[in-house]
Amino acid sequence: MKALIAALAVLAAPLPARAAQPATADFWSNLLKRFCSPESIAAHPTRKDSCPAAGATLNASASASTLLAALSVSLTSSVRASETQTKTLQLNKDALNHILNNTAPANDAPAGTQGSPAQTDAVPGVAPVAQSGASAGFAGTQTGMRLLASVAVNPAGLMTTSASSTSSTTAAAQKAGTLASRIADISVVVPIDTSGNHKTSPGALGSFDYVGVRVRVNALPFFQDDLYAQAKAHVDKVFADLLATEGKASDAAARLLSAYDDTGCALAIATGATQPAQCQTAPAAGFDAVVIAAARCADAIESSKADQIESQCGHPLPEIEAQRAAELLLYNGLQFRRDQHDADYLGLDIRYDYGDPTFSNDPAARGNYVLAGVAAGHRLLSGGETDPSRRFFGLRARVGWSYSSLTHSQTQTNSFDYAAGLELGTITDFKVLKLSFGVEGRRTSGTVAATVDTNFTDGKIGVDVPLSDGSKLGVVLSIPFNGNHVTTLGLS
Numbered sequence: 001m002k003a004l005i006a007a008l009a010v011l012a013a014p015l016p017a018r019a020a021q022p023a024t025a026d027f028w029s030n031l032l033k034r035f036c037s038p039e040s041i042a043a044h045p046t047r048k049d050s051c052p053a054a055g056a057t058l059n060a061s062a063s064a065s066t067l068l069a070a071l072s073v074s075l076t077s078s079v080r081a082s083e084t085q086t087k088t089l090q091l092n093k094d095a096l097n098h099i100l101n102n103t104a105p106a107n108d109a110p111a112g113t114q115g116s117p118a119q120t121d122a123v124p125g126v127a128p129v130a131q132s133g134a135s136a137g138f139a140g141t142q143t144g145m146r147l148l149a150s151v152a153v154n155p156a157g158l159m160t161t162s163a164s165s166t167s168s169t170t171a172a173a174q175k176a177g178t179l180a181s182r183i184a185d186i187s188v189v190v191p192i193d194t195s196g197n198h199k200t201s202p203g204a205l206g207s208f209d210y211v212g213v214r215v216r217v218n219a220l221p222f223f224q225d226d227l228y229a230q231a232k233a234h235v236d237k238v239f240a241d242l243l244a245t246e247g248k249a250s251d252a253a254a255r256l257l258s259a260y261d262d263t264g265c266a267l268a269i270a271t272g273a274t275q276p277a278q279c280q281t282a283p284a285a286g287f288d289a290v291v292i293a294a295a296r297c298a299d300a301i302e303s304s305k306a307d308q309i310e311s312q313c314g315h316p317l318p319e320i321e322a323q324r325a326a327e328l329l330l331y332n333g334l335q336f337r338r339d340q341h342d343a344d345y346l347g348l349d350i351r352y353d354y355g356d357p358t359f360s361n362d363p364a365a366r367g368n369y370v371l372a373g374v375a376a377g378h379r380l381l382s383g384g385e386t387d388p389s390r391r392f393f394g395l396r397a398r399v400g401w402s403y404s405s406l407t408h409s410q411t412q413t414n415s416f417d418y419a420a421g422l423e424l425g426t427i428t429d430f431k432v433l434k435l436s437f438g439v440e441g442r443r444t445s446g447t448v449a450a451t452v453d454t455n456f457t458d459g460k461i462g463v464d465v466p467l468s469d470g471s472k473l474g475v476v477l478s479i480p481f482n483g484n485h486v487t488t489l490g491l492s
Contacts, residue, residue, distance in 0.1 A: 023279065023281065023282065023283065024261065024263055024265045024278050024279050024280075024281055024282075024283045024284075024287075025060045025265055025269065025275070025279040026060065026283070027060070027260075027261050027265065027266045027269075027283075027287075027290075027291065027294075028060050028061075028063040028064040028067065028266060028270070029058065029059070029060055029063040030288075030291045031063070031067060031257070031291050031294050031295060031298065032051075032052075032058065032063040032064075032066060032067045034291060034292070034295040035047070035051070035067055035070070035295060035298050035299075036051030036052065040299075044299075044302065046074075047070065047302075050066070050069070050070035050073065051066070052066060060269050060279075061269055061272070064254075064266075064269050067257075067298065068250060068253065068254050068257075068270065069250075070302075071250060071253050071298065071301050071302055072250035072253070074301070074302040074303075074304060075250060075253065075301070075304055091239075091323070091327060091330075092239045095235045095238075095239075095330055096232065096235055099174050099178070099228060099231045099232060099235065100173075100174040100177045100178055100181075100228075102231070102331060102334045102338075103178060103227055103228070103231050103334055103335075103337065103338040103341075104130050104181060104338075104430065105127065105130045105181060105182060105338070105342055106338070106339065106342070106427050106429075106431070106432050107430050107431060107432060107466065107470060107471075107472060108127065108427075108432045108434070108464075109125070109127045109128055109129045109130075109133070109152075109185075109216075110124065110133075110135065110152075110474070110492075111129060111133030111134050111135040111150050111151065111187060112133075112150035112152040112185075112187025112188060112189050112212075112214050113135050113137070113148065113150050113189060113492055114214055114216075114349065114351070115189075115212065115214070115351050115353070115357070115371065116139075116148055116150070116189050116191060116212065116357075116490075117139030117140075117141060117146065117359075117476070117478065117488045117490040118135065118137035118138075118139055118148040118150070118189075118474075118476070118490040118491070118492040119460075119462070119476055119490070120462045120463070120474025120475065120476045120490070120492050121396075121423075121434075121436055121462050121464075121476075122396075122421040122423070122436035122437050122438030122460035122461060122462045122476070123396040123397070123398065123419045123420065123421035123436065123438035123440065123460070124375075125216075125345050125377050125396060126216040126217060126218045126345055126346075126347040126348060126349050126375045127182065127216070127218050127342065127345050128152070128154050128157070128181075128182065128183065128184055128185030128216050128217075129153075129154050129157075130154060130157050130181040130182075131153075131154055131157050131158045131181065132151070132152060132153045132154065132158060133151070133152045134149075134150065134151050134152070135148075135149070135150045135151075135152075135492050136148070136149050136150075136492070137474075137490055137491050137492030138490070139191070139488055139489065139490035139491070140488055140489050140490075141359035141488055142359055142360065142488075143193070143359055143360065143361040144193065144194075145194055146191045146192060146193060146194070146209065146359065147191070147192045147194050148189065148190070148191045148192070148490070148492070149189070149190050150187055150188065150189035151187060151188055152185050152186070152187035152214075153185060153186060153187070154180070154183075154184065154185040155185075156180035156181075156183060156184065157177070157180045157181035157183075157185075159180075160173065160177035160180040160181070171228075174228055175226070175228040175229075178227050178228040178231075179221055179222075179227075179228075182221045182342070183217065183218060183219075183221060183222075184215065184216060184217045184218070185215075185216055186213070186214065186215050187213070187214040187215075187216075188211070188212065188213055188214075189211075189212040189214065190208055190210075190211055190212070191208065191209045191210065191359070192208055192209075193209060193361075208355060209355055209357070209359055209361075210353045210354055210355025210356055210357050210366075210369075211353070211354050211355060212351060212352065212353040212354075212357070213351070213352045213353075214349075214350070214351050214352075215350040215351075216347065216348070216349060216350075217347045217348040217350075218345045218347040219346055219347045219348075220344055220345055220346045220347065221341075224341060224344075225341075227337065227338065227341045230337050230341075231334055231337055231338075234330075234333050234334060234337060234385075235330065235334075238326050238329055238330045238333065239326070241326070242322055242326040245318075245322040245326075252317055252318070253301050253317065254270040254271070255267065256297065256301070256309075256313050256315060256317060257270075257294050257297060257298060257301075258270050259315070260290050260291075260293060260294040260297070261290070263276065263278040263279070263284075264276050264278070265278050265279040296312045297309075297312050297313040297314075299312065300312035300313060301313070301317065328386075328388075329385070329386060332385060332387060332388055333385040333386070335427075335429065336383070336384065336385035336387070336390065337385070339381055339390050339392075339427055340381065343378060343379040343380075343381055343392070344376075344377065344378050344379070345375070345376065345377050346374075346375070346376045346377075347374070347375060348372070348373070348374060348375070349371070349372075349373045349374075349375045349398060349400065350370075350371070350372050350373075351369075351370070351371040351372075352368070352369070352370050353368075353369040354367075354368055354369075355367075357453060358451070358453050358485075360451065363408060364406065364408045364409065364449075364451045365406070365451040365453075366406070366407050366408070367404060367405050367406035367407045367408075367411075368404070368405045368407075369402070369403070369404045369453065370402070370403040370404075371400060371401070371402045371403075371417055372400050372401050373398045373399060373400020373401070373417055373419075374398065374399060374400060375396070375397070375398040376396075376397055376398075377394060377395065377396040377397070378394060378395055379392040379393070379394035379423075380392060380393045380394070388429075389426055389427060389428035390426070390427050391424075391425070391426050392423075392424065392425060392426070392427065393422070393423070393424045394422065394423040394424070395420075395422055395423075396419070396420070396422070396436075396438065397419065397420045397421075398417070398418065398419040398420075399416075399417070399418050399419075400416075400417040400418075401414065401415070401416070401417065402415040402416070402417040402442055402454065403415075404452055404453060404454070406449070406451060406452065409449065409451075411448070411449055411452060413448050413452045413454055414444060415442045415443060415444040415454040415455075416442065416443050416444070417440075417441075417442050418440070418441055418442075418443075419438060419439065419440040419441070420438060420439060421436055421437055421438020421439065421460065422436065422437055422438070423435065423436040423437075424436075425464075430470075431466035431468075431472075432464060432466060432472070433464065433466055434462075434463070434464040435461075435462070435463055436460070436461070436462040436463075437460065437461055437462075438459075439457055439458065439459055439481070440458050440460060441456060441457035441458065441483075442454045442456055443455060450484060455482075455483055456480060456483025456485050457480070457481040457482050457483060458478050458479065458480050458481065458483075458485055459479045459480075459481055460476060460477070460478055460479075461476065461477045461479075462474065462475070462476040462477075463475045463476075473491075473492075474490075474491070474492045475489070475490070475491055475492075476489070476490045476492075477489050477490075478490075
């Protein structure tokens with residue numbers, strides 16, 4: 001009997017508790033334990049307030065929330081985050097205050113050399129200089145070498161854009177400057193005979209072959225969408241997206257840490273999604289090593305240092321470096337909108353020359369020469385708003401009326417003027433690398449004196465190479481197809 005009672009007592013005794021079996025779902029719990037271990041807290045004292053009390057037991061979801069909340073606090077309250085926020089606000093202010101500068105026309109318009117041997121565009125357009133410009137060049141003509149000097153001024157652009165150098169530039173002033181810098185300019189060009197062989201005669205200009213005045217008027221900006229409004233909307237969107245992206249850094253940290261678990265269980269727990277069946281299975285071999293590697297990644301995320309994060313996590317955390325990407329998108333996007341806006345022109349090309357624009361060194365060729373034409377052009381651009389440069393292919397044309405009145409013979413001639421060409425190149429920042437081809441000609445009916453500059457067709461090849469944002473080197477070759485012109489080579 002005693003033996004039976006003893007046996008029953010043994011059977012009635014409670015069984016010892018069975019230890020919980022490890023599962024893949026323990027990823028976050030194990031990671032939090034390492035992050036909040038006494039050794040880790042000793043190395044990173046600021047963690048103490050974010051970690052659970054010693055001995056506390058948290059389930060997988062609570063562990064993930066606790067760890068990610070601690071990392072979120074580190075990302076948003078670090079010195080880096082404060083500096084980034086300050087820089088973001090300053091960058092936004094500077095961008096809004098300097099839209100006019102950042103959308104200024106690319107350095108493409110020649111400084112008044114159109115119609116001279118230093119005209120480096122095969123077919124010149126009517127887009128003006130933004131403020132002012134000067135050009136000096138040389139050209140070989142039928143009577144020797146010439147030095148060509150020209151100066152162009154955009155009075156409206158000069159007045160409205162001068163205020164852009166101050167931080168208090170108003171939106172209205174910038175809007176006016178954006179338009180004025182694209183409308184009109186006036187220029188003077190003077191070819192000088194440096195050979196000393198220039199013939200003198202009554203009314204001659206000494207060593208000057210002629211004095212030329214140029215006026216360009218581009219009417220198209222009056223009918224286009226407001227470039228300033230487009231640019232401001234772009235700036236506002238870039239910074240709104242930047243603030244939203246920086247606010248998602250903690251979500252990105254969750255994805256970065258969850259990537260250490262290739263079953264998808266860790267990500268499902270972190271995001272509150274339905275947990276896959278693998279969460280309840282035994283972890284794969286090397287599970288502890290995976291948690292240790294994730295802990296090193298968590299340490300790097302807490303530091304908020306991009307290089308450490310990429311080194312320890314194997315991938316960057318783009319959200320904490322979003323400002324750099326936003327700054328590139330900001331300026332590339334502004335220049336993309338500028339180049340799209342400036343891809344077309346339509347306006348007047350007006351020229352007046354007093355002297356001998358044929359460089360014949362013949363006093364009988366001197367007189368008054370007028371050209372009034374309508375010019376149009378269009379560029380097809382490749383590249384998007386994230387690209388730092390854009391390639392282009394363009395077409396240009398001009399038709400107009402030419403009038404000449406020779407001083408000696410009192411001969412007056414009216415001619416039809418025409419030009420057509422194409423161009424291709426690349427725009428980077430404010431620099432334009434360009435190759436152009438075209439023909440320019442003039443025709444009149446009846447018989448005219450040989451000294452009248454008409455009844456010719458010239459082929460043109462021009463190259464522009466940027467030297468800096470504000471200067472360039474241009475070469476043009478003019479080859480006569482018919483008429484009494486000669487081959488000339490100009491350098492400007």
